[in-house]
Amino acid sequence: MSNSTPEKKSKNPLGIFLEEFTRTRTGNSAWLVPVLAVFTGLLIGAIFIVLTTEQVYAAFGQSLGAGLKEIWNTVATTYGALFVGSFGDPSKIIAALGSGDGAQIARAFNPLADSLVATTPYIFAGLAVALGFRAGLFNIGAEGQFLVGATCAAFVGYAFSGVNTAMEIGEGTIWNFTLPKLPLLIHLPLTLLAGFAGGGLWGMIPGWLKAKTGGHEVINTIMMNYIAVRLVDWLLRFPLRDANSTNPLTPLMMESARLPKFFPDPVRLHWGFLVALLVAALVWFLLFRTKTGFMLRTVGANPNAARYAGMNIVLATVLAMFLSGGLAGLAGTNELLGLNYRFTPGFASGIGFDSIALALLGNNHPLGVVAASLLFGTLRNGATQMQVIAGIPVDIISVLQALILAFIAAPAIIRTLYRLKEDKAAVATVSNVSAVSAGSGERSAPNPKRRQMTMGILFLVLAFGIWALFARGMDGSFITKFGLEPGGKGTLPPLELPSLITLNVLALVAAILGGVQLARGFGKWTNAVLAGIVGCFVFGFLVWGAADKSLNLGGLLNTALVKSVPIALAALSGVLAERAGVVNIAIEGMMLAGAMAGALMGSLAIQWLGLEKGNFWSLSIGLLAAVLAGALLGLIHGVLSIKYKINQIISGTVINIFSLGLTSYISAKFLQRYQELNNPGTFPQWDIPVLSGIPFLGPILFKNNIFVFALFLFLAVIHIGLFYTRWGLRHRAVGEHPKAADTLGINVIRTRYIAVLLSGMMAGFGGGYFTLGSVPRFDEGLTAGRGFIGLAAMIFGNWNPIGSFAASLLFGFTDSLKDKLSLLQLPIPGEFLQMVPYIATMIVLAGLVGRGQMPAADGQPYEKS
Numbered sequence: 001m002s003n004s005t006p007e008k009k010s011k012n013p014l015g016i017f018l019e020e021f022t023r024t025r026t027g028n029s030a031w032l033v034p035v036l037a038v039f040t041g042l043l044i045g046a047i048f049i050v051l052t053t054e055q056v057y058a059a060f061g062q063s064l065g066a067g068l069k070e071i072w073n074t075v076a077t078t079y080g081a082l083f084v085g086s087f088g089d090p091s092k093i094i095a096a097l098g099s100g101d102g103a104q105i106a107r108a109f110n111p112l113a114d115s116l117v118a119t120t121p122y123i124f125a126g127l128a129v130a131l132g133f134r135a136g137l138f139n140i141g142a143e144g145q146f147l148v149g150a151t152c153a154a155f156v157g158y159a160f161s162g163v164n165t166a167m168e169i170g171e172g173t174i175w176n177f178t179l180p181k182l183p184l185l186i187h188l189p190l191t192l193l194a195g196f197a198g199g200g201l202w203g204m205i206p207g208w209l210k211a212k213t214g215g216h217e218v219i220n221t222i223m224m225n226y227i228a229v230r231l232v233d234w235l236l237r238f239p240l241r242d243a244n245s246t247n248p249l250t251p252l253m254m255e256s257a258r259l260p261k262f263f264p265d266p267v268r269l270h271w272g273f274l275v276a277l278l279v280a281a282l283v284w285f286l287l288f289r290t291k292t293g294f295m296l297r298t299v300g301a302n303p304n305a306a307r308y309a310g311m312n313i314v315l316a317t318v319l320a321m322f323l324s325g326g327l328a329g330l331a332g333t334n335e336l337l338g339l340n341y342r343f344t345p346g347f348a349s350g351i352g353f354d355s356i357a358l359a360l361l362g363n364n365h366p367l368g369v370v371a372a373s374l375l376f377g378t379l380r381n382g383a384t385q386m387q388v389i390a391g392i393p394v395d396i397i398s399v400l401q402a403l404i405l406a407f408i409a410a411p412a413i414i415r416t417l418y419r420l421k422e423d424k425a426a427v428a429t430v431s432n433v434s435a436v437s438a439g440s441g442e443r444s445a446p447n448p449k450r451r452q453m454t455m456g457i458l459f460l461v462l463a464f465g466i467w468a469l470f471a472r473g474m475d476g477s478f479i480t481k482f483g484l485e486p487g488g489k490g491t492l493p494p495l496e497l498p499s500l501i502t503l504n505v506l507a508l509v510a511a512i513l514g515g516v517q518l519a520r521g522f523g524k525w526t527n528a529v530l531a532g533i534v535g536c537f538v539f540g541f542l543v544w545g546a547a548d549k550s551l552n553l554g555g556l557l558n559t560a561l562v563k564s565v566p567i568a569l570a571a572l573s574g575v576l577a578e579r580a581g582v583v584n585i586a587i588e589g590m591m592l593a594g595a596m597a598g599a600l601m602g603s604l605a606i607q608w609l610g611l612e613k614g615n616f617w618s619l620s621i622g623l624l625a626a627v628l629a630g631a632l633l634g635l636i637h638g639v640l641s642i643k644y645k646i647n648q649i650i651s652g653t654v655i656n657i658f659s660l661g662l663t664s665y666i667s668a669k670f671l672q673r674y675q676e677l678n679n680p681g682t683f684p685q686w687d688i689p690v691l692s693g694i695p696f697l698g699p700i701l702f703k704n705n706i707f708v709f710a711l712f713l714f715l716a717v718i719h720i721g722l723f724y725t726r727w728g729l730r731h732r733a734v735g736e737h738p739k740a741a742d743t744l745g746i747n748v749i750r751t752r753y754i755a756v757l758l759s760g761m762m763a764g765f766g767g768g769y770f771t772l773g774s775v776p777r778f779d780e781g782l783t784a785g786r787g788f789i790g791l792a793a794m795i796f797g798n799w800n801p802i803g804s805f806a807a808s809l810l811f812g813f814t815d816s817l818k819d820k821l822s823l824l825q826l827p828i829p830g831e832f833l834q835m836v837p838y839i840a841t842m843i844v845l846a847g848l849v850g851r852g853q854m855p856a857a858d859g860q861p862y863e864k865s
Contacts (some may be wrong), residue, residue, distance in 0.1 A: 010309040038403050039409060040407055042079070046075045047394060049074060049075065050074055053074050055421075056074060056444070057071075080383040082385070084380035086382030087378070088110070089113050091113075095575045107585075110266060114268060118378070118381040119337070119376070120273045122331075122351070122354065122373035123279070123332040123370055124331035125352070126371050126372060127327045127360065128324045128325070128326075129359035130283075130359040130362060130368075131296075131327065132321065134297050135316060135317070135324075136299060137317065138649055139203065140352065140649070141224045142223065142352040142355045146351055149195040149330065150197030150333055151189050151332075153192070153194050153330070154253065154343040157253030158250060160182045160190075161179065161181060161258075168790075181254070187257045196329050199327070199398070202322050202325050203322055203326065205224060206220035206221050206316045207322060208317075208318050209846050211313065211471060212314065213796075215846040217321065227835050227858050231835070233248070236248035237831075247662055251342065252471070259338040261273045281368040283327070296319070300320075318354075325700030328352075332347070352399065354657075357371045359374070359404075376401065379400065379401075383396070398662075400659060402655075402658030409651070410646045450780075452517065452518070456514050459514030459517050459530070460518075462533050462537050467505050467507040469543035469544070474500045479499060479547075480496070480548075482495040482553040483554055483555065484553060485550035485696075486557075486788070487552075499543055499547040499548070502540075502543050506543075519832050520824075530756065545826050554699065556813075562812070563811075564808040565707050567812060568715075568793065569707075569763070569765060570587045570786055570794075574759070574804075576718065577755050578794070579732050579735045579854055579857075580731050580734045580860070581738060582859075584652065584763075585787075586637050589787070590629075590787070591783045592782065593629040593764065594630045594764030595761065595783060596631035598622040599622065599771035599772070599778035601620060601625035602771070602772060603622055606680065613679060613681040622680050623765070626763065630766075637756050640654065642862075666781070671777075678777045679777060682773055682775075683705045683706045696838055707765075707769045714762070719801040736855055737857065742864065763787065766786070766787075767783065795812075795844065796837070810837050818834055
């Protein structure tokens with residue numbers, strides 16, 4: 001026994017830490033693949049910078065030697081500026097150290113200090129996603145948890161002041177209270193705890209839904225992101241708004257709640273960096289040195305084995321999402337307590353997607369996450385100096401991050417490029433991450449009687465809501481007037497309804513239908529009846545809101561249709577991909593690329609062909625470019641997820657990050673400087689003869705631009721194609737039972753490639769709507785999350801084209817109605833109304849009002865046997 005290898009407990013802590021990080025990998029590629037991934041990303045980034053630098057082309061016009069020299073100067077200047085911005089100028093550092101002047105030394109090292117400041121929230125967010133991965137969960141909601149955690153911390157930070165605090169709950173409603181003033185040793189930890197708890201509770205909601213109903217955490221966390229944004233917007237307008245300001249921001253936090261700084265200004269480095277390192281150590285200890293951590297890792301690695309061993313899967317899932325959300329909340333709290341000292345709009349910085357790259361680059365290990373965060377933090381901080389010195393927009397960093405993430409998630413690419421031997425242990429690690437399924441989790445067998453009762457109760461609740469919320473207390477003399485023509489022009493007179501009687505009739509109809517549902521049910525018509533009752537509820541809301549007033553119903557519906565177009569196109573894109581078994585959360589990135597390509601090529605066509613702005617042919621060229629841009633990203637998504645079999649959600653995330661960075665880079669580099677490249681015009685509104693003259697519906701449906709009519713065409717073609725043709729049967733078979741389809745001679749791989757290409761083309765067409773059908777120019781982030789909302793509409797619509805379109809109309813309707821609420825002066829915040837579709841999507845996904853029939857093989861890679 002004396003010659004045996006010493007046990008881990010006899011080693012020093014650093015040795016154990018390093019061993020835990022490397023023990024799941026063997027061979028030379030344990031560290032080599034991530035290093036080569038970073039190097040390759042930087043190399044491709046350099047090539048991209050050279051290809052988009054005008055001075056390089058001018059130099060090649062002089063001579064080959066001048067061109068090569070300019071390439072070297074461009075790359076050296078760019079990455080040199082990036083290094084100086086990240087770590088400081090070596091010559092200034094040496095001079096400062098030689099002078100012995102403390103202030104001069106602080107200024108010389110300030111870039112490095114700022115890099116550590118930028119690194120700190122990355123550590124928290126990367127740990128959040130890494131912990132979720134270890135438990136088999138994909139937390140894509142770090143952005144929302146970041147916001148909610150910071151909001152809770154902001155309140156605790158300023159409210160414990162010892163003076164009266166006034167919170168405006170609504171118009172004219174004030175809540176006054178006084179909380180005691182606390183010393184730093186109590187106030188600061190309490191504020192950090194509030195941020196952790198806020199983010200944790202926000203993350204726990206999709207965790208509980210995952211554990212109890214099988215609702216997938218990816219979609220639920222995306223929905224929670226949007227709900228968080230709307231909730232925070234309302235909080236900043238009312239309860240948390242600084243009474244001394246008209247702007248939506250919170251009061252300044254107390255000094256006792258702020259993270260102290262290490263050095264005087266201008267050095268911003270604060271204690272948050274040490275807190276992040278401490279938290280990383282605690283997460284490592286939790287995961288690898290406690291029974292709870294063992295449970296989380298076992299559930300993540302093999303939930304069936306964990307269940308057989310008697311582990312509580314529900315507890316593990318909820319706990320993992322709580323801890324993950326809490327860590328993301330600490331990321332927002334850190335930024336608040338260390339830098340901003342108050343919550344302001346636009347506080348989140350896209351950290352949600354970056355955190356996924358950090359977790360993967362760090363191999364889902366706390367030490368690796370810290371190292372990856374240092375890399376991303378220094379890149380982000382140095383990018384500002386790079387833009388100042390080299391004129392390279394900071395958005396190139398997002399492109400680099402996407403490339404690095406792609407190479408980390410698909411190490412086979414790196415091994416092929418550099419001819420490395422396959423590391424089986426490394427492949428196993430990546431496969432564990434890739435095994436995070438896009439499916440909706442386990443669910444018990446459907447119980448028709450239980451669903452009948454549930455739906456009946458829901459119908460009655462909606463009926464009671466119409467009466468209690470809208471009819472009760474309504475003045476019997478009120479009349480509701482609905483204008484029926486968009487724009488108020490037309491021959492139809494307004495529709496006048498007695499408000500109280502109408503509401504009572506709606507409530508009675510809903511109640512009768514609820515009673516019938518409880519007694520015998522409506523069978524296959526249950527969902528249609530539900531849609532009708534929801535329609536009654538919405539119409540009752542409009543009758544109540546416009547009581548004794550007037551509302552242009554035709555204009556409202558027309559605006560809702562127009563706003564729903566990009567969402568519906570995104571939903572159809574998702575249907576095309578997921579019906580063949582490929583999850584496509586890259587729709588947002590595809591739409592963004594399509595929007596930029598449409599604006600750029602439509603504008604170039606004007607220059608090249610000598611056409612006028614808004615010419616049909618130049619716009620058609622732009623639209624074709626938008627479709628091809630989406631198709632190209634669809635092909636990339638297919639190669640990554642079908643050929644290299646990386647997790648389809650990770651592949652989509654890569655494309656979203658890449659597209660956002662690329663389009664922002666090109667916009668800053670060219671489109672903002674040369675306005676003639678960003679001015680394509682828009683398709684005109686078409687008036688279809690005869691049909692546009694139909695009363696009420698004519699102006700709404702048949703007097704629009706090409707994108708509305710194309711949506712109707714796509715809707716009919718896709719629905720008929722999927723459910724009434726041989727192609728559709730094969731397409732759906734691949735998404736349901738790929739092995740059976742393969743046995744019958746269907747080429748599964750080819751079918752899936754075609755699916756993602758069609759999905760990308762549809763998303764690119766949807767992107768073209770923004771720059772060729774709405775706003776005739778491209779701006780950064782123009783799509784504003786419509787791709788993600790389209791995914792929600794697809795799920796809400798049960799992966800069915802018609803249902804997805806109906807759900808898109810709901811999203812468009814709430815967005816349109818929000819603008820009308822201020823005119824009607826209703827006591828309902830518009831932000832709350834915008835939350836409704838996201839909450840409804842989560843309810844549908846959870847199966848609380850009927851189970852969504854997602855394709856059985858959705859998100860599962862296929863290996864031909």
